Amino acid sequence: MISSRRLIIQTKWEFLLNSRNSEQILLLVLIPIVILVVLTKTTIIGGETTELPSALATVLTISTFAAGLTSLAIATAFERRSETLVFLGTTSLTRVEVVLAKSLGSLLLAIFAGLFTFTAAIILGWTPTPFTILIPLWMVLGVFSVSGFAYLLAGTLRAEAVLAIANGIFVLVLMFGGVIFTFGTSITNVLEFFPPLALKNLIQFSVTDGNEVTGVHVIKAMSILMVWGVIGHMLASRFFKWR
Amino acid sequence: MVRNQAQSELSTWAIACQNLSATYPGGGGISDVNINFGPGVTAIVGNNGAGKTTLLETIAGLRTPNSGHVWLFGRSPSQWRSEGVNQIGVALQDGRPYPSAKPVALLNYLNDLYSDTNSSAGRPTVGFLTEAFALTTKTLIKNLSGGELQRLKCAAALIAGTPILILDEPTAGLDPQGRRDLYNLLAQVVPQQSTLLVSTHILEDLETMNGRVIALKAGQVGFDSHASTTTSAYSMTFSSRANIELTGLRNALAEDVVISEKMNGSYSITSNAPIDAAFITSVMNFCAQIGAEVTQVNVRERGGVLAEIEDLLLEKGTQ
Numbered sequence: 076m077i078s079s080r081r082l083i084i085q086t087k088w089e090f091l092l093n094s095r096n097s098e099q100i101l102l103l104v105l106i107p108i109v110i111l112v113v114l115t116k117t118t119i120i121g122g123e124t125t126e127l128p129s130a131l132a133t134v135l136t137i138s139t140f141a142a143g144l145t146s147l148a149i150a151t152a153f154e155r156r157s158e159t160l161v162f163l164g165t166t167s168l169t170r171v172e173v174v175l176a177k178s179l180g181s182l183l184l185a186i187f188a189g190l191f192t193f194t195a196a197i198i199l200g201w202t203p204t205p206f207t208i209l210i211p212l213w214m215v216l217g218v219f220s221v222s223g224f225a226y227l228l229a230g231t232l233r234a235e236a237v238l239a240i241a242n243g244i245f246v247l248v249l250m251f252g253g254v255i256f257t258f259g260t261s262i263t264n265v266l267e268f269f270p271p272l273a274l275k276n277l278i279q280f281s282v283t284d285g286n287e288v289t290g291v292h293v294i295k296a297m298s299i300l301m302v303w304g305v306i307g308h309m310l311a312s313r314f315f316k317w318r
Numbered sequence: 319m320v321r322n323q324a325q326s327e328l329s330t331w332a333i334a335c336q337n338l339s340a341t342y343p344g345g346g347g348i349s350d351v352n353i354n355f356g357p358g359v360t361a362i363v364g365n366n367g368a369g370k371t372t373l374l375e376t377i378a379g380l381r382t383p384n385s386g387h388v389w390l391f392g393r394s395p396s397q398w399r400s401e402g403v404n405q406i407g408v409a410l411q412d413g414r415p416y417p418s419a420k421p422v423a424l425l426n427y428l429n430d431l432y433s434d435t436n437s438s439a440g441r442p443t444v445g446f447l448t449e450a451f452a453l454t455t456k457t458l459i460k461n462l463s464g465g466e467l468q469r470l471k472c473a474a475a476l477i478a479g480t481p482i483l484i485l486d487e488p489t490a491g492l493d494p495q496g497r498r499d500l501y502n503l504l505a506q507v508v509p510q511q512s513t514l515l516v517s518t519h520i521l522e523d524l525e526t527m528n529g530r531v532i533a534l535k536a537g538q539v540g541f542d543s544h545a546s547t548t549t550s551a552y553s554m555t556f557s558s559r560a561n562i563e564l565t566g567l568r569n570a571l572a573e574d575v576v577i578s579e580k581m582n583g584s585y586s587i588t589s590n591a592p593i594d595a596a597f598i599t600s601v602m603n604f605c606a607q608i609g610a611e612v613t614q615v616n617v618r619e620r621g622g623v624l625a626e627i628e629d630l631l632l633e634k635g636t637q
Contacts, residue, residue, distance in 0.1 A: 076400060076401060076402055078402050078434075080434065081402070081431060084427070084430045084431050085431070088427045092416065092418060092419060095418075096418070154416075157413055157414050157415065157416075157417050158410065158412055158413025158414070158415065159413070159414075159415045159416055159417075161380060161410060161413060162410065162413060162415035162416075162474075163415075164379075164380050165378060165380065165406070165407075165408035165410065165475075166404065166428065166431060166432075166478070167402055167403070167404035167431065167432060167478070168431070169399060169400070169402060
Protein backbone atom coordinates (compact mmCIF):
# COMPACT_ATOMS: atom_id res chain seq x y z
CA MET A 76 0.00 0.00 0.00
CA ILE A 77 1.33 3.41 -0.95
CA SER A 78 0.07 6.41 0.99
CA SER A 79 0.15 9.50 -1.21
CA ARG A 80 0.16 11.64 1.95
CA ARG A 81 3.34 10.03 3.28
CA LEU A 82 4.90 10.02 -0.19
CA ILE A 83 4.35 13.77 -0.61
CA ILE A 84 5.78 14.53 2.86
CA GLN A 85 8.83 12.36 2.22
CA THR A 86 9.43 13.78 -1.28
CA LYS A 87 9.13 17.35 -0.03
CA TRP A 88 11.56 16.66 2.84
CA GLU A 89 14.15 15.04 0.57
CA PHE A 90 13.78 17.75 -2.08
CA LEU A 91 14.27 20.52 0.49
CA LEU A 92 17.33 18.82 2.02
CA ASN A 93 18.89 18.25 -1.42
CA SER A 94 18.14 21.66 -2.82
CA ARG A 95 19.90 23.33 0.11
CA ASN A 96 23.08 21.52 -0.79
CA SER A 97 25.36 23.98 -2.62
CA GLU A 98 27.06 21.26 -4.69
CA GLN A 99 23.67 20.27 -6.03
CA ILE A 100 22.92 23.83 -7.11
CA LEU A 101 26.25 23.96 -8.91
CA LEU A 102 25.65 20.61 -10.59
CA LEU A 103 22.05 21.25 -11.50
CA VAL A 104 21.74 24.96 -12.28
CA LEU A 105 25.07 26.59 -12.94
CA ILE A 106 26.77 23.90 -15.05
CA PRO A 107 23.77 23.45 -17.40
CA ILE A 108 23.48 27.18 -18.04
CA VAL A 109 27.21 27.50 -18.67
CA ILE A 110 27.04 24.62 -21.15
CA LEU A 111 24.02 26.19 -22.87
CA VAL A 112 25.88 29.46 -23.39
CA VAL A 113 29.12 27.76 -24.46
CA LEU A 114 27.30 25.58 -27.00
CA THR A 115 25.27 28.35 -28.61
CA LYS A 116 27.61 31.32 -28.39
CA THR A 117 31.08 29.86 -28.87
CA THR A 118 32.79 27.48 -31.24
CA ILE A 119 34.79 25.71 -28.52
CA ILE A 120 32.80 22.48 -28.91
CA GLY A 121 32.61 20.91 -32.37
CA GLY A 122 34.19 23.91 -34.11
CA GLU A 123 30.90 25.75 -34.69
CA THR A 124 27.99 27.10 -32.67
CA THR A 125 25.16 24.70 -31.91
CA GLU A 126 21.52 25.44 -32.78
CA LEU A 127 19.53 26.49 -29.70
CA PRO A 128 17.00 23.57 -29.73
CA SER A 129 19.81 21.04 -29.92
CA ALA A 130 21.77 22.78 -27.17
CA LEU A 131 18.64 22.95 -25.02
CA ALA A 132 18.09 19.21 -25.48
CA THR A 133 21.73 18.59 -24.52
CA VAL A 134 21.47 20.63 -21.36
CA LEU A 135 18.13 19.18 -20.21
CA THR A 136 19.52 15.68 -20.75
CA ILE A 137 22.57 16.53 -18.67
CA SER A 138 20.35 17.89 -15.86
CA THR A 139 18.24 14.75 -15.88
CA PHE A 140 21.26 12.48 -15.60
CA ALA A 141 22.96 14.70 -13.03
CA ALA A 142 19.86 14.44 -10.82
CA GLY A 143 18.58 10.94 -11.61
CA LEU A 144 21.94 9.16 -11.70
CA THR A 145 24.86 11.03 -10.15
CA SER A 146 23.30 12.97 -7.31
CA LEU A 147 20.74 10.26 -6.53
CA ALA A 148 23.47 7.60 -6.29
CA ILE A 149 25.74 9.75 -4.13
CA ALA A 150 22.97 10.96 -1.81
CA THR A 151 21.60 7.44 -1.35
CA ALA A 152 25.07 5.99 -0.74
CA PHE A 153 25.77 8.50 2.02
CA GLU A 154 22.34 7.92 3.54
CA ARG A 155 23.13 4.25 3.59
CA ARG A 156 26.41 4.95 5.36
CA SER A 157 24.82 7.24 7.98
CA GLU A 158 22.12 4.56 8.46
CA THR A 159 19.48 7.10 7.48
CA LEU A 160 17.96 4.34 5.33
CA VAL A 161 17.71 2.01 8.33
CA PHE A 162 16.23 4.88 10.32
CA LEU A 163 13.56 5.27 7.63
CA GLY A 164 12.86 1.57 8.07
CA THR A 165 11.76 2.37 11.62
CA THR A 166 9.19 4.92 10.47
CA SER A 167 5.76 4.26 8.99
CA LEU A 168 7.17 4.60 5.47
CA THR A 169 7.14 1.44 3.37
CA ARG A 170 10.25 0.55 1.38
CA VAL A 171 8.47 1.37 -1.87
CA GLU A 172 7.57 4.80 -0.51
CA VAL A 173 11.19 5.43 0.55
CA VAL A 174 12.51 4.58 -2.92
CA LEU A 175 9.73 6.33 -4.80
CA ALA A 176 10.20 9.51 -2.79
CA LYS A 177 13.91 9.48 -3.62
CA SER A 178 13.24 9.11 -7.34
CA LEU A 179 10.54 11.77 -7.28
CA GLY A 180 12.84 14.09 -5.30
CA SER A 181 15.55 13.82 -7.94
CA LEU A 182 12.97 14.28 -10.72
CA LEU A 183 11.86 17.50 -9.03
CA LEU A 184 15.48 18.64 -8.90
CA ALA A 185 15.86 17.97 -12.63
CA ILE A 186 12.65 19.86 -13.43
CA PHE A 187 13.69 22.67 -11.10
CA ALA A 188 17.00 22.93 -12.98
CA GLY A 189 15.08 22.68 -16.27
CA LEU A 190 13.09 25.80 -15.41
CA PHE A 191 16.32 27.79 -15.13
CA THR A 192 17.55 26.32 -18.38
CA PHE A 193 14.31 27.22 -20.22
CA THR A 194 14.53 30.76 -18.89
CA ALA A 195 18.10 31.03 -20.10
CA ALA A 196 17.14 29.57 -23.51
CA ILE A 197 14.27 32.05 -23.93
CA ILE A 198 16.63 34.91 -23.06
CA LEU A 199 19.00 33.58 -25.73
CA GLY A 200 16.17 33.70 -28.28
CA TRP A 201 14.46 30.30 -28.25
CA THR A 202 10.70 30.18 -28.83
CA PRO A 203 8.78 27.41 -27.00
CA THR A 204 7.04 24.90 -29.25
CA PRO A 205 3.69 23.13 -28.55
CA PHE A 206 5.44 19.85 -27.76
CA THR A 207 7.58 21.49 -25.06
CA ILE A 208 4.80 20.45 -22.69
CA LEU A 209 5.91 16.82 -23.09
CA ILE A 210 9.35 17.48 -21.61
CA PRO A 211 8.40 16.66 -17.98
CA LEU A 212 7.21 13.27 -19.24
CA TRP A 213 10.54 12.68 -21.01
CA MET A 214 12.34 13.65 -17.82
CA VAL A 215 10.27 11.13 -15.87
CA LEU A 216 11.34 8.43 -18.31
CA GLY A 217 14.92 9.70 -18.26
CA VAL A 218 15.14 9.53 -14.46
CA PHE A 219 13.47 6.10 -14.48
CA SER A 220 15.96 4.79 -17.05
CA VAL A 221 18.94 5.43 -14.75
CA SER A 222 17.63 5.67 -11.17
CA GLY A 223 17.70 1.87 -10.84
CA PHE A 224 21.42 1.93 -11.63
CA ALA A 225 21.89 4.75 -9.13
CA TYR A 226 20.33 2.50 -6.45
CA LEU A 227 22.39 -0.44 -7.64
CA LEU A 228 25.61 1.55 -7.07
CA ALA A 229 24.45 3.13 -3.82
CA GLY A 230 23.16 -0.12 -2.36
CA THR A 231 26.18 -2.28 -3.06
CA LEU A 232 29.34 -0.13 -2.83
CA ARG A 233 30.97 2.04 -0.19
CA ALA A 234 29.96 5.71 -0.27
CA GLU A 235 33.41 6.93 -1.39
CA ALA A 236 33.44 4.44 -4.25
CA VAL A 237 29.97 5.54 -5.32
CA LEU A 238 31.12 9.17 -5.26
CA ALA A 239 33.96 8.36 -7.66
CA ILE A 240 32.06 5.98 -9.91
CA ALA A 241 28.88 8.06 -10.22
CA ASN A 242 30.91 11.13 -11.17
CA GLY A 243 32.96 9.02 -13.58
CA ILE A 244 29.84 7.72 -15.30
CA PHE A 245 28.52 11.28 -15.53
CA VAL A 246 31.67 12.40 -17.33
CA LEU A 247 31.47 9.38 -19.66
CA VAL A 248 27.86 10.26 -20.48
CA LEU A 249 28.87 13.86 -21.25
CA MET A 250 31.85 12.84 -23.38
CA PHE A 251 30.77 9.71 -25.17
CA GLY A 252 26.99 9.48 -24.76
CA GLY A 253 26.27 11.44 -27.91
CA VAL A 254 24.86 14.25 -25.78
CA ILE A 255 27.44 16.99 -26.24
CA PHE A 256 29.69 15.63 -28.96
CA THR A 257 28.17 14.06 -32.05
CA PHE A 258 29.66 11.01 -33.71
CA GLY A 259 29.41 9.32 -37.11
CA THR A 260 26.24 7.52 -38.22
CA SER A 261 27.36 4.02 -37.26
CA ILE A 262 28.33 5.03 -33.72
CA THR A 263 25.22 7.16 -33.34
CA ASN A 264 23.06 4.19 -34.33
CA VAL A 265 24.55 2.26 -31.41
CA LEU A 266 24.39 5.17 -28.96
CA GLU A 267 20.67 5.57 -29.66
CA PHE A 268 20.12 2.37 -27.72
CA PHE A 269 21.54 3.93 -24.56
CA PRO A 270 19.59 6.28 -22.28
CA PRO A 271 21.57 9.52 -22.87
CA LEU A 272 21.02 9.79 -26.63
CA ALA A 273 17.53 8.29 -26.47
CA LEU A 274 16.52 10.97 -23.97
CA LYS A 275 18.27 13.74 -25.88
CA ASN A 276 16.47 12.73 -29.07
CA LEU A 277 13.07 12.75 -27.34
CA ILE A 278 13.69 16.20 -25.91
CA GLN A 279 15.06 17.50 -29.19
CA PHE A 280 11.93 16.30 -31.05
CA SER A 281 9.83 18.34 -28.63
CA VAL A 282 11.78 21.60 -28.58
CA THR A 283 12.51 21.86 -32.31
CA ASP A 284 9.92 23.72 -34.33
CA GLY A 285 8.44 22.02 -37.39
CA ASN A 286 10.74 18.99 -37.61
CA GLU A 287 9.74 15.77 -39.26
CA VAL A 288 9.43 13.23 -36.46
CA THR A 289 7.41 10.10 -36.79
CA GLY A 290 5.66 8.32 -33.93
CA VAL A 291 8.02 5.41 -34.50
CA HIS A 292 11.02 7.52 -33.46
CA VAL A 293 9.29 8.60 -30.30
CA ILE A 294 8.07 5.13 -29.36
CA LYS A 295 11.50 3.64 -30.05
CA ALA A 296 13.23 6.16 -27.79
CA MET A 297 10.57 5.76 -25.08
CA SER A 298 10.90 1.97 -25.21
CA ILE A 299 14.67 2.15 -24.87
CA LEU A 300 14.36 4.27 -21.74
CA MET A 301 11.70 1.93 -20.31
CA VAL A 302 13.79 -1.19 -20.92
CA TRP A 303 16.90 0.31 -19.26
CA GLY A 304 14.74 1.44 -16.37
CA VAL A 305 13.24 -2.00 -15.83
CA ILE A 306 16.66 -3.68 -16.00
CA GLY A 307 18.20 -1.20 -13.58
CA HIS A 308 15.41 -1.46 -11.03
CA MET A 309 15.34 -5.26 -11.23
CA LEU A 310 19.08 -5.40 -10.56
CA ALA A 311 18.76 -2.88 -7.74
CA SER A 312 15.92 -4.74 -6.04
CA ARG A 313 17.97 -7.93 -6.26
CA PHE A 314 21.27 -6.57 -4.90
CA PHE A 315 20.41 -3.44 -2.86
CA LYS A 316 21.54 -3.65 0.76
CA TRP A 317 19.91 -1.24 3.19
CA ARG A 318 23.06 -1.10 5.31
CA MET B 319 -8.68 -24.63 16.72
CA VAL B 320 -5.57 -25.18 18.80
CA ARG B 321 -3.68 -22.77 16.61
CA ASN B 322 -6.38 -20.15 16.93
CA GLN B 323 -6.25 -20.36 20.69
CA ALA B 324 -2.50 -19.98 20.67
CA GLN B 325 -2.83 -17.04 18.32
CA SER B 326 -5.38 -15.28 20.49
CA GLU B 327 -3.20 -15.74 23.53
CA LEU B 328 -0.26 -14.25 21.63
CA SER B 329 -2.31 -11.23 20.68
CA THR B 330 -2.76 -10.30 24.33
CA TRP B 331 0.94 -9.41 24.44
CA ALA B 332 2.36 -6.23 22.95
CA ILE B 333 5.33 -8.30 21.78
CA ALA B 334 5.53 -12.07 21.56
CA CYS B 335 8.70 -13.83 20.40
CA GLN B 336 8.16 -17.44 19.42
CA ASN B 337 11.20 -19.71 18.91
CA LEU B 338 12.93 -16.66 17.50
CA SER B 339 16.34 -17.17 15.90
CA ALA B 340 18.38 -14.62 13.99
CA THR B 341 21.97 -15.68 13.59
CA TYR B 342 24.93 -14.60 11.49
CA PRO B 343 27.34 -16.67 9.44
CA GLY B 344 30.22 -15.51 11.66
CA GLY B 345 28.37 -16.30 14.91
CA GLY B 346 26.36 -14.14 17.28
CA GLY B 347 22.74 -13.13 17.12
CA ILE B 348 19.91 -14.83 19.00
CA SER B 349 18.77 -18.42 18.98
CA ASP B 350 15.41 -19.90 19.93
CA VAL B 351 14.20 -17.03 22.09
CA ASN B 352 10.74 -17.38 23.62
CA ILE B 353 9.68 -14.30 25.50
CA ASN B 354 6.70 -11.96 25.74
CA PHE B 355 6.50 -8.31 26.68
CA GLY B 356 3.61 -6.31 28.04
CA PRO B 357 3.17 -2.70 29.18
CA GLY B 358 5.84 -1.23 31.43
CA VAL B 359 9.61 -0.95 31.32
CA THR B 360 11.82 -3.90 30.51
CA ALA B 361 15.57 -3.50 30.71
CA ILE B 362 17.56 -5.82 28.47
CA VAL B 363 21.10 -6.32 29.68
CA GLY B 364 23.92 -8.42 28.37
CA ASN B 365 27.55 -8.23 27.41
CA ASN B 366 28.58 -6.91 24.01
CA GLY B 367 27.64 -9.53 21.42
CA ALA B 368 25.01 -11.16 23.64
CA GLY B 369 22.34 -10.46 21.02
CA LYS B 370 20.60 -7.37 22.45
CA THR B 371 20.63 -5.38 19.22
CA THR B 372 19.71 -8.42 17.13
CA LEU B 373 16.71 -9.16 19.36
CA LEU B 374 15.53 -5.54 19.31
CA GLU B 375 16.03 -5.08 15.56
CA THR B 376 14.25 -8.35 14.84
CA ILE B 377 11.31 -7.26 16.97
CA ALA B 378 11.31 -3.93 15.13
CA GLY B 379 11.13 -5.77 11.81
CA LEU B 380 14.51 -4.53 10.64
CA ARG B 381 15.94 -8.05 10.52
CA THR B 382 14.30 -11.10 9.07
CA PRO B 383 14.51 -14.02 11.52
CA ASN B 384 16.11 -17.28 10.37
CA SER B 385 13.25 -19.06 12.06
CA GLY B 386 10.49 -18.37 14.54
CA HIS B 387 8.13 -15.42 14.77
CA VAL B 388 7.62 -12.00 16.21
CA TRP B 389 4.05 -10.94 16.93
CA LEU B 390 3.08 -7.39 17.75
CA PHE B 391 -0.42 -7.49 19.23
CA GLY B 392 -0.81 -10.81 17.44
CA ARG B 393 0.39 -9.79 13.98
CA SER B 394 3.79 -9.82 12.31
CA PRO B 395 5.83 -6.62 11.87
CA SER B 396 5.61 -6.96 8.08
CA GLN B 397 1.80 -7.24 8.24
CA TRP B 398 1.63 -3.97 10.15
CA ARG B 399 4.20 -2.42 7.84
CA SER B 400 2.31 -3.38 4.68
CA GLU B 401 -0.72 -1.59 6.09
CA GLY B 402 1.39 1.46 6.88
CA VAL B 403 0.67 1.12 10.61
CA ASN B 404 3.55 1.86 12.91
CA GLN B 405 3.45 -0.06 16.20
CA ILE B 406 7.03 0.55 17.30
CA GLY B 407 9.03 3.69 17.81
CA VAL B 408 12.72 2.83 17.60
CA ALA B 409 15.93 4.56 18.64
CA LEU B 410 18.75 2.64 16.98
CA GLN B 411 22.15 2.30 18.56
CA ASP B 412 24.15 3.12 15.42
CA GLY B 413 23.80 5.73 12.75
CA ARG B 414 23.24 9.45 12.50
CA PRO B 415 20.09 9.99 10.44
CA TYR B 416 19.87 12.97 8.07
CA PRO B 417 23.20 14.51 9.13
CA SER B 418 22.65 17.69 7.12
CA ALA B 419 19.35 18.56 8.84
CA LYS B 420 18.72 20.37 12.10
CA PRO B 421 17.19 18.39 15.01
CA VAL B 422 14.00 20.47 15.13
CA ALA B 423 13.55 20.15 11.35
CA LEU B 424 13.86 16.36 11.60
CA LEU B 425 11.26 16.24 14.37
CA ASN B 426 8.90 18.52 12.45
CA TYR B 427 9.19 16.32 9.38
CA LEU B 428 8.56 13.16 11.43
CA ASN B 429 5.62 14.88 13.07
CA ASP B 430 4.13 15.52 9.61
CA LEU B 431 4.81 11.93 8.63
CA TYR B 432 2.93 10.57 11.66
CA SER B 433 0.15 13.11 11.63
CA ASP B 434 -2.51 10.86 10.14
CA THR B 435 -5.75 10.69 12.09
CA ASN B 436 -5.13 7.16 13.45
CA SER B 437 -2.25 7.89 15.72
CA SER B 438 -2.34 11.63 16.38
CA ALA B 439 -4.22 11.27 19.68
CA GLY B 440 -1.82 11.26 22.62
CA ARG B 441 1.25 11.89 20.50
CA PRO B 442 3.77 14.25 22.10
CA THR B 443 4.20 17.53 20.23
CA VAL B 444 7.45 18.73 18.69
CA GLY B 445 7.46 21.68 21.07
CA PHE B 446 7.16 19.42 24.11
CA LEU B 447 9.91 17.05 22.93
CA THR B 448 12.40 19.74 21.89
CA GLU B 449 11.86 21.37 25.27
CA ALA B 450 12.07 18.16 27.33
CA PHE B 451 15.07 16.74 25.45
CA ALA B 452 16.82 20.14 25.09
CA LEU B 453 16.96 19.95 21.29
CA THR B 454 16.34 23.56 20.33
CA THR B 455 19.96 23.82 19.13
CA LYS B 456 20.64 25.16 15.63
CA THR B 457 23.55 22.72 15.25
CA LEU B 458 23.26 20.29 12.34
CA ILE B 459 22.74 16.64 13.26
CA LYS B 460 26.19 15.75 11.92
CA ASN B 461 27.75 18.04 14.55
CA LEU B 462 25.64 17.00 17.56
CA SER B 463 27.43 15.64 20.62
CA GLY B 464 26.89 12.02 21.64
CA GLY B 465 24.41 12.98 24.34
CA GLU B 466 22.44 15.29 22.05
CA LEU B 467 22.28 12.60 19.37
CA GLN B 468 20.97 10.02 21.88
CA ARG B 469 18.31 12.46 23.07
CA LEU B 470 17.32 13.24 19.47
CA LYS B 471 16.97 9.54 18.68
CA CYS B 472 14.79 9.03 21.75
CA ALA B 473 12.64 12.04 20.81
CA ALA B 474 12.34 10.72 17.23
CA ALA B 475 11.17 7.37 18.61
CA LEU B 476 8.65 9.02 20.94
CA ILE B 477 7.11 11.31 18.34
CA ALA B 478 5.72 8.29 16.51
CA GLY B 479 3.23 7.96 19.38
CA THR B 480 3.40 4.17 19.16
CA PRO B 481 2.29 1.75 21.88
CA ILE B 482 5.73 0.07 21.78
CA LEU B 483 9.05 1.85 22.22
CA ILE B 484 12.47 0.30 21.65
CA LEU B 485 15.59 2.16 22.72
CA ASP B 486 18.83 0.36 21.89
CA GLU B 487 21.62 1.46 24.23
CA PRO B 488 20.33 5.02 24.65
CA THR B 489 22.99 5.69 27.29
CA ALA B 490 25.95 4.51 25.22
CA GLY B 491 28.75 7.04 25.47
CA LEU B 492 27.11 9.06 28.26
CA ASP B 493 28.73 9.77 31.62
CA PRO B 494 26.98 8.50 34.80
CA GLN B 495 25.17 11.80 35.35
CA GLY B 496 24.03 11.88 31.72
CA ARG B 497 22.73 8.32 32.00
CA ARG B 498 20.73 9.09 35.15
CA ASP B 499 19.34 12.27 33.56
CA LEU B 500 18.23 10.41 30.45
CA TYR B 501 16.47 7.67 32.44
CA ASN B 502 14.74 10.20 34.66
CA LEU B 503 13.63 12.09 31.56
CA LEU B 504 12.30 8.92 29.95
CA ALA B 505 10.44 8.01 33.14
CA GLN B 506 8.66 11.37 32.93
CA VAL B 507 8.02 11.42 29.20
CA VAL B 508 7.17 7.83 28.27
CA PRO B 509 3.45 7.10 28.78
CA GLN B 510 2.70 4.56 31.55
CA GLN B 511 0.78 2.20 29.26
CA SER B 512 3.65 1.98 26.74
CA THR B 513 5.66 -1.18 26.33
CA LEU B 514 9.21 0.14 26.65
CA LEU B 515 12.28 -1.99 25.94
CA VAL B 516 15.63 -0.44 26.83
CA SER B 517 18.91 -2.22 26.31
CA THR B 518 22.12 -1.46 28.14
CA HIS B 519 25.40 -3.13 28.92
CA ILE B 520 25.86 -1.03 32.04
CA LEU B 521 24.48 -2.84 35.09
CA GLU B 522 24.32 0.27 37.27
CA ASP B 523 21.65 1.54 34.88
CA LEU B 524 19.32 -1.06 36.37
CA GLU B 525 19.37 0.79 39.68
CA THR B 526 17.88 3.85 37.97
CA MET B 527 15.26 1.88 36.05
CA ASN B 528 12.37 0.23 37.80
CA GLY B 529 10.82 -2.69 36.02
CA ARG B 530 11.41 -6.07 34.55
CA VAL B 531 14.95 -7.15 33.79
CA ILE B 532 16.04 -9.58 31.10
CA ALA B 533 19.62 -10.69 30.71
CA LEU B 534 20.76 -12.11 27.41
CA LYS B 535 23.69 -14.44 27.25
CA ALA B 536 25.10 -15.88 24.03
CA GLY B 537 21.86 -15.18 22.21
CA GLN B 538 19.52 -16.68 24.78
CA VAL B 539 17.50 -15.40 27.71
CA GLY B 540 19.71 -16.23 30.68
CA PHE B 541 17.64 -14.41 33.26
CA ASP B 542 14.15 -12.96 33.42
CA SER B 543 13.07 -11.23 36.62
CA HIS B 544 9.45 -12.27 35.87
CA ALA B 545 10.45 -15.93 35.78
CA SER B 546 13.13 -15.74 38.44
CA THR B 547 12.64 -17.34 41.85
CA THR B 548 15.12 -14.94 43.37
CA THR B 549 13.39 -13.20 46.20
CA SER B 550 16.41 -11.95 48.07
CA ALA B 551 16.14 -8.25 48.43
CA TYR B 552 19.54 -7.58 49.96
CA SER B 553 23.07 -8.49 49.05
CA MET B 554 26.56 -8.12 50.37
CA THR B 555 29.73 -8.57 48.37
CA PHE B 556 33.29 -8.70 49.67
CA SER B 557 36.75 -9.73 48.65
CA SER B 558 38.98 -12.06 50.58
CA ARG B 559 41.30 -14.95 49.94
CA ALA B 560 40.13 -17.65 47.56
CA ASN B 561 38.32 -20.83 48.61
CA ILE B 562 36.85 -19.82 51.95
CA GLU B 563 34.86 -22.74 53.34
CA LEU B 564 31.33 -21.47 52.58
CA THR B 565 29.39 -24.00 54.67
CA GLY B 566 31.05 -22.71 57.81
CA LEU B 567 30.20 -19.13 56.89
CA ARG B 568 26.58 -20.09 56.17
CA ASN B 569 26.31 -21.76 59.59
CA ALA B 570 27.61 -18.61 61.19
CA LEU B 571 24.84 -16.54 59.57
CA ALA B 572 21.05 -16.77 59.35
CA GLU B 573 19.68 -19.77 57.47
CA ASP B 574 18.02 -18.09 54.51
CA VAL B 575 21.17 -16.69 52.89
CA VAL B 576 22.76 -17.75 49.64
CA ILE B 577 26.54 -17.53 49.50
CA SER B 578 28.65 -17.95 46.40
CA GLU B 579 32.19 -17.31 45.29
CA LYS B 580 31.77 -15.52 41.96
CA MET B 581 35.43 -15.37 41.11
CA ASN B 582 38.55 -16.32 43.04
CA GLY B 583 38.30 -14.39 46.28
CA SER B 584 35.14 -12.48 45.31
CA TYR B 585 32.09 -13.45 47.35
CA SER B 586 28.39 -12.63 47.21
CA ILE B 587 25.81 -13.17 49.95
CA THR B 588 22.10 -12.58 49.29
CA SER B 589 19.47 -12.48 51.98
CA ASN B 590 15.76 -11.81 52.43
CA ALA B 591 16.36 -9.99 55.66
CA PRO B 592 18.10 -6.61 55.73
CA ILE B 593 21.86 -6.85 56.01
CA ASP B 594 22.71 -4.82 59.08
CA ALA B 595 25.83 -4.07 61.09
CA ALA B 596 25.42 -7.26 63.18
CA PHE B 597 25.26 -9.33 60.01
CA ILE B 598 28.40 -7.75 58.61
CA THR B 599 30.17 -8.21 61.94
CA SER B 600 29.32 -11.93 61.86
CA VAL B 601 30.92 -12.21 58.43
CA MET B 602 34.02 -10.29 59.54
CA ASN B 603 34.35 -12.38 62.71
CA PHE B 604 34.07 -15.64 60.80
CA CYS B 605 36.75 -14.55 58.35
CA ALA B 606 38.98 -13.30 61.18
CA GLN B 607 38.72 -16.70 62.87
CA ILE B 608 39.99 -18.48 59.78
CA GLY B 609 42.64 -15.81 59.21
CA ALA B 610 41.19 -14.33 56.01
CA GLU B 611 41.43 -10.60 55.47
CA VAL B 612 38.22 -8.96 54.21
CA THR B 613 38.23 -5.98 51.84
CA GLN B 614 35.83 -4.15 49.52
CA VAL B 615 32.67 -4.80 51.50
CA ASN B 616 29.60 -3.63 49.64
CA VAL B 617 25.97 -3.88 50.77
CA ARG B 618 23.05 -3.30 48.42
CA GLU B 619 19.30 -3.38 48.41
CA ARG B 620 17.54 -5.24 45.58
CA GLY B 621 20.82 -7.04 45.34
CA GLY B 622 19.31 -10.41 44.61
CA VAL B 623 18.41 -9.66 41.03
CA LEU B 624 21.51 -7.63 40.36
CA ALA B 625 23.80 -10.20 41.92
CA GLU B 626 22.20 -12.98 39.92
CA ILE B 627 22.64 -11.04 36.68
CA GLU B 628 26.18 -10.10 37.58
CA ASP B 629 26.98 -13.76 38.21
CA LEU B 630 25.48 -14.68 34.88
CA LEU B 631 27.31 -12.03 32.89
CA LEU B 632 30.65 -12.51 34.61
CA GLU B 633 30.64 -16.29 34.31
CA LYS B 634 31.94 -16.14 30.76
CA GLY B 635 34.92 -14.03 31.75
CA THR B 636 36.07 -16.41 34.46
CA GLN B 637 35.82 -19.62 32.48
